[in-house]
Amino acid sequence: xxxxxxxxxxxxxxxxxxxxxxxxxxxxxxxxxxxxxxxxxxxxxxxxxxxxxxxxxxxxxxxxxxxxxxxxxxxxxxxxxxxxxxxxxxxxxxxxxxxxxxxxxxxxxxxxxxxxxxxxxxxxxxxxxxxxxxxxxxxxxxxxxxxxxxxxxxxxxxxxxxxxxxxxxxxxxxxxxxxxxxxxxxxxxxxxxxxxxxxxxxxxxxxxxxxxxxxxxxxxxxxxxxxxxxxxxxxxxxxxxxxxxxxxxxxxxxxxxxxxxxxxxxxxxxxxxxxxxxxxxxxxxxxxxxxxxxxxxxxxxxxxxxxxxxxxxxxxxxxx
Amino acid sequence: xxxxxxxxxxxxxxxxxxxxxxxxxxxxxxxxxxxxxxxxxxxxxxxxxxxxxxxxxxxxxxxxxxxxxxxxxxxxxxxxxxxxxxxxxxxxxxxxxxxxxxxxxxxxxxxxxxxxxxxxxxxxxxxxxxxxxxxxxxxxxxxxxxxxxxxxxxxxxxxxxxxxxxxxxxxxxxxxxxxxxxxxxxxxxxxxxxxxxxxxxxxxxxxxxxxxxxxxxxxxxxxxxxxxxxxxxxxxxxxxxxxxxxxxxxxxxxxxxxxxxxxxxxxxxxxxxxxxxxx
Numbered sequence: 283x284x285x286x287x288x289x290x291x292x293x294x295x296x297x298x299x300x301x302x303x304x305x306x307x308x309x310x311x312x313x314x315x316x317x318x319x320x321x322x323x324x325x326x327x328x329x330x331x332x333x334x335x336x337x338x339x340x341x342x343x344x345x346x347x348x349x350x351x352x353x354x355x356x357x358x359x360x361x362x363x364x365x366x367x368x369x370x371x372x373x374x375x376x377x378x379x380x381x382x383x384x385x386x387x388x389x390x391x392x393x394x395x396x397x398x399x400x401x402x403x404x405x406x407x408x409x410x411x412x413x414x415x416x417x418x419x420x421x422x423x424x425x426x427x428x429x430x431x432x433x434x435x436x437x438x439x440x441x442x443x444x445x446x447x448x449x450x451x452x453x454x455x456x457x458x459x460x461x462x463x464x465x466x467x468x469x470x471x472x473x474x475x476x477x478x479x480x481x482x483x484x485x486x487x488x489x490x491x492x493x494x495x496x497x498x499x500x501x502x503x504x505x506x507x508x509x510x511x512x513x514x515x516x517x518x519x520x521x522x523x524x525x526x527x528x529x530x531x532x533x534x535x536x537x538x539x540x541x542x543x544x545x546x547x548x549x550x551x552x553x554x555x556x557x558x559x560x561x562x563x564x565x566x567x568x569x570x571x572x573x574x575x576x577x578x579x580x581x582x583x584x585x586x587x588x589x590x591x592x593x594x595x596x597x598x599x600x601x602x
Numbered sequence: 603x604x605x606x607x608x609x610x611x612x613x614x615x616x617x618x619x620x621x622x623x624x625x626x627x628x629x630x631x632x633x634x635x636x637x638x639x640x641x642x643x644x645x646x647x648x649x650x651x652x653x654x655x656x657x658x659x660x661x662x663x664x665x666x667x668x669x670x671x672x673x674x675x676x677x678x679x680x681x682x683x684x685x686x687x688x689x690x691x692x693x694x695x696x697x698x699x700x701x702x703x704x705x706x707x708x709x710x711x712x713x714x715x716x717x718x719x720x721x722x723x724x725x726x727x728x729x730x731x732x733x734x735x736x737x738x739x740x741x742x743x744x745x746x747x748x749x750x751x752x753x754x755x756x757x758x759x760x761x762x763x764x765x766x767x768x769x770x771x772x773x774x775x776x777x778x779x780x781x782x783x784x785x786x787x788x789x790x791x792x793x794x795x796x797x798x799x800x801x802x803x804x805x806x807x808x809x810x811x812x813x814x815x816x817x818x819x820x821x822x823x824x825x826x827x828x829x830x831x832x833x834x835x836x837x838x839x840x841x842x843x844x845x846x847x848x849x850x851x852x853x854x855x856x857x858x859x860x861x862x863x864x865x866x867x868x869x870x871x872x873x874x875x876x877x878x879x880x881x
Contacts, residue, residue, distance in 0.1 A: 321785060322702035326712075329695035329756050336727070336753035337719040343730035355736040403618045415623040417864065422626060424864055426814035428832045429856040432839065433633045436846045436853075443632065443649045479626070529721075536723030539816045539832075543839060557725040557817075564729050565821065574729045581726050588721075 341581070348574035358571070365575035375576060377551050378559040379583075381466065385555060386534040389473040393530060394523070396474065397481025402511075404482075405489045419479040427476070431543025434472045435459070438544065462552040465545050469553055472540055477533075481526055488522035489515070524595040528588060535584055556580050630857070636850035637661070644847055660851040668848075672826045673834035674855065677813055680744050680830055684751035685808045689801065691752075692759030697789060699760065700767040701775070713764060720757035724817045732821050742824040750818055755808045762807070766800035767793065806863050813860065831856050 348365055350358045369375050404412070422430065437444060438458045448456040458464045492515070500510045538557035541547065547554040547562070554562075560580065564573035636644065637660055638653040664670045699709050731750055732741075740746030770793065778788040816832040823829040829837065835852045 318785075322698040322704055325694040325698035325702075326704075328691045329760060332691065332753035333716065333719050333756055336731075336750070336756075337722055340727050340730035340734075343733070344726065347729060347733065355733055400618065400622060403615050404622075406612075407615055407619060412619065415619050418623040418626055420864060421630065421861065424810050424814075424860050425630075425857050426816060426832055426860070428814075428816040428835060429853045432835060432849050432853045432856075433629050435839075436636050436850055437629055437632055439846065441645070441647075441649070446647075446649050475625070475629070479622075482622075532721050532723065536725050538725055542816075542820075542836070557723070560725050561728060561817070561821075564732070570729055570733070577726045577729060580723070584723070 344574045344578055347571055348578050350571040352570040353568050365572045368572065369575055369579060374551060374559065378554050378556045381554055382535060382556045385466065385470055385537065386531060389470045389534050390527065390530045392474045393478045393481045394527060396478045398485050400478070400482045401485040401489055405486055419482065422476040423480055427539035428543050430472065430476055431540040435544045438468055459545055460549055462549055465549060465553050469541060469544060472544065473534060473537065477530060481530065484522060484526045485519065488519050492518050521595060524591060528591045531587055531591065532584060535587070633850050633853050636846055637854050639847060641845060641847060660847040664848055664851050668838070669826060670834060670852070673829055673831050676744055676828055677830040680747045680751060681809055681812045684748045684755060684812055685805055687752045688755035688759050688808065689805055692756050693763045693801070696760045696763035697767055697793070700764045701772070716757045716760050720761070728817060728821045731818065735822055741822065742828050744828045746822050747819060747828060747830070750822065751812050751815065755812060758811065759804055759808060762804040763800065766797060770796055806866065810860055810863055
């Protein structure tokens, strides 16, 4: 539909474009040929330089800083692998790894299952009302994660509505964010609230792009709904599922804003995720070199997870 | 998916969708009423379901004593400039990727590389970016933030614009070029006018992402000189005895412009938000 309108408006436009009539194509001189060959690189160059400056260079710089003992922007001393050695025996680091892995695995799994269920249930609905409700579901994805954190901090705080309901139900004085057993689940719940719509939208689009024929064949064969889902829908949806999983995993693993706003890592270090630990090390305790080492370890873990998921993705594509 | 639907089943589907929408809206409703309740009502033991005595006192405190107008201004400057710079740079690169053959046909590889940059978690950037910005003497300046946000916006701009340009029929440019127009002229007179809506959609989403960015704003700013809305909100969060009414007011200010943008851009929003999931 978009392309159709584009073509129409182009035709209108075309009528106005005055091109010198009958001008022969440019002679293919050596200089002109060179310009034409170079043109794409000239177009790419500014973006390319800036992209390298925000990706490759910072990674290289991080690696260098992670080999230093740095307590300020200026003072630095080369210490070799000391920071990495320290990391291996740092209980706070391993605690952060544990919290981050729990957060990521539980949140992303729940988002995937809920998003899939929602997409399956909702996909036949159409019309203006259904679209309006889907726009509502987009909201959590576009609001700043920090603002979402602030919102839930207000809801979770000890005089807030949830504590009130819990006390009315006879749970006594509930301090959701003050107790180690509820703070992390509360954070996970925020993430599920925020990102289930993302899974839902991706999977809904995936569902709606599936071909009809296999379903008709299944109906002719009298396959049950569950069987149709397991043998047709799920396998065909697998590439989309894996990409969604990859995107969400990378995001959840590096969660920062919401944790910063809601718990600040507490109580104790019960919700100290890796992102927050890195930030605290660098900017609260000014151990910049060590923070760079932690960030680097985080990058390695993320790469491992991404490669594993990509491998699964490739296998899924081949399988189809 | 032409499974025969019972009427009850259909109603249940609507109930599920409505419930999902309700669960999404309830926390945002709570934010709204918290911002409008007077301090006394906020301290009551039984939370009220709507502001019985609505007030704008939190907003006047925010813009008065806390000088939050400056944060809004900083956000406005940083967002507008960084998106305005990233958009043309990214669009040119996107055009090269979509329409011109690169050495060895490496277009797709490059696109994927650009996508990978977008996936890089900001936490990994804070240490090196902070050190570089400090050494350039750009710490706690809006220019420093802009210098970081322009490249950070590029992967998204390139990816979106590349997919939009690919949707345009290539014959139009070819026709222009066989008529003697140079490629640059074809780009300017034929392609760009058609990309208006695409540029608008991309710009709106880039504005949203930039306005929402928090971690780098937190690291690279220190005072009202450059602190954006999110960085200012963090200052309020950290202030001991921060009242929830003021926090909620900040939350609303962070949220309302975005919600308005969503209404304008919803048509293509999903494509941008689920970026990378479909190729």
